[in-house]
Amino acid sequence: MTQRAAGDGMGPQGPEGSAARGRRTGGASRDILGVRPAPFRRRAREGKTSVINRVRQLRKERLMTLEALAEHAGVTKSYLSKVERGRSVPSIAVSASLAKALDVPLDTLFADAEELAEVTVTRAGERRPLTSDREPGSRYEGIALQAGSKRMTPFMLHPPHDAGPVPFRDHPGEEFLFVHRGRAELIFPSQTVVLETGDSAYFRATAPHKVRSLGAERAALLLLVTDDRDGAETPHPHMP
DSSP states (O other), X not given: OOOOOOSOOOOTTHHHHHHHHHHHHTOGGGSOTTSSHHHHXXXXXXXXXXXXXXXXXXXXXXXXXXXXXXXHHTOOXXXXXXXXXXXXXXXXXXXXXXXXXXXXXXXXXXXXXXXXOSOOOOOGGXXXXXXXXXXXXXXXXXXXXXXXXXXXXXXXXXXXXXXXTXXXXXXXXXXXXXXXXXXXXXXXXXXXXXEOTTOEEEEEXXXXXXXXXXXSSOOEEEEEEEEOTTSOOOSSOSOO
């Protein structure tokens, strides 16, 4: 799958220099994107931080690997991994670069848990295309992109008819497929499963897999993805 390119690099100074300046001055590196900075610092001192880091979630929703986002944002892969795991707080400059690479407003990288909506509704016409209409491989539409921290990542999947050129994918975690329209074939190295409209499949995503459409038009499938948040980053894109 073609990774989505977005944004420009930060330049040669890199994140470590910005973070170091923030530590010396006691400045922006601790003020997370201007999202209620004073309450955040107070809660941090009390051990009750309620600010949620959404960088990893936003990256996954946009089908970007860790390497791709690091390259587009002009930071190192190891530093970005620390940011996603909450082990490093990015400066405003680094946060702005990440937001640009992800094509989101700056203040969406981090969300206040107290302000997250309990229910996120995505209307049929509001699903966001994540791939081009001319994409010969799998096409995806994002669902519930405005939601806060998620344990599941939902997509509408429109698989190609010819799965031959599509490589098998695998990742830590699990997947659930529900055929909303049409017919599809779920392909594993050792077996294939034909899915009719209304059928579903739940499987461990560590098994290499891919999907193709059957019939005259592309099928439409609801895809739910969970990944192993404590596991190592898979070298493969996590989509079928």
